[in-house]
Amino acid sequence: xxxxxxxxxxxxxxxxxxxxxxxxxxxxxxxxxxxxxxxxxxxxxxxxxxxxxxxxxxxxxxxxxxxxxxxxxxxxxxxxxxxxxxxxxxxxxxxxxxxxxxxxxxxxxxxxxx
Amino acid sequence: xxxxxxxxxxxxxxxxxxxxxxxxxxxxxxxxxxxxxxxxxxxxxxxxxxxxxxxxxxxxxxxxxxxxxxxxxxxxxxxxxxxxxxxxxxxxxxxxxxxxxxxxxxxxxxxx
Numbered sequence: 543x544x545x546x547x548x549x550x551x552x553x554x555x556x557x558x559x560x561x562x563x564x565x566x567x568x569x570x571x572x573x574x575x576x577x578x579x580x581x582x583x584x585x586x587x588x589x590x591x592x593x594x595x596x597x598x599x600x601x602x603x604x605x606x607x608x609x610x611x612x613x614x615x616x617x618x619x620x621x622x623x624x625x626x627x628x629x630x631x632x633x634x635x636x637x638x639x640x641x642x643x644x645x646x647x648x649x650x651x652x653x654x655x656x
Numbered sequence: 657x658x659x660x661x662x663x664x665x666x667x668x669x670x671x672x673x674x675x676x677x678x679x680x681x682x683x684x685x686x687x688x689x690x691x692x693x694x695x696x697x698x699x700x701x702x703x704x705x706x707x708x709x710x711x712x713x714x715x716x717x718x719x720x721x722x723x724x725x726x727x728x729x730x731x732x733x734x735x736x737x738x739x740x741x742x743x744x745x746x747x748x749x750x751x752x753x754x755x756x757x758x759x760x761x762x763x764x765x766x767x768x
Contacts, residue, residue: 546698573753573754575754575755575756577756577758582760582761583760583761584660584662584744584758584759584760584761585699585744585746585756585758586758587755587756587757590753590754590755592753597753598751598753598755633698633699635698637754639753645701645754645756646698647697647698647699647700648698649696649697649698650696650697650698
């Protein structure tokens, strides 16, 4: 596609439920990143994919968070047993390998845990 | 996680005024980037700085990469209402891929 597509754009979930957030990167972009943006904060790195592998998942806050990427394309970020502190905007970005200047962000998924 | 210290947190200015914001870090970065984020959208790259001491302009925007590689500033001249948004600095370094460390953001409001 023309840009990075994320879905859903908004998600309200009850505490304790699992959620899945989806990212469709720009076609041909081999690198994919997930960031989290909490209210009034900058973006916090979560995980980096190169192809289908995740050489850096150091930013995942806890073992409730996991992510996968299939076919070198679509990525899913899963949060299990959601907590209120998980409420944030989750942003996905993609780029060609080693071209961070060509980062393109999606519009994000706003997650609210009630 | 590590974050850059960005200031000011917010600015309220009149149209036509100049704006300045800056970022500092305790760590060295090889590249500094400045992004703008509008409501409901992801950040968009404004300026990238690759060398210490570099001064780069993009229209009414000017940014500099500090000589110590631990700071950067962004100036916006003759602000207009569409400059409204959140401005983020970001540092790139320490990895062979594009992992970015972001500042907390500066919220800019421009009054017509």
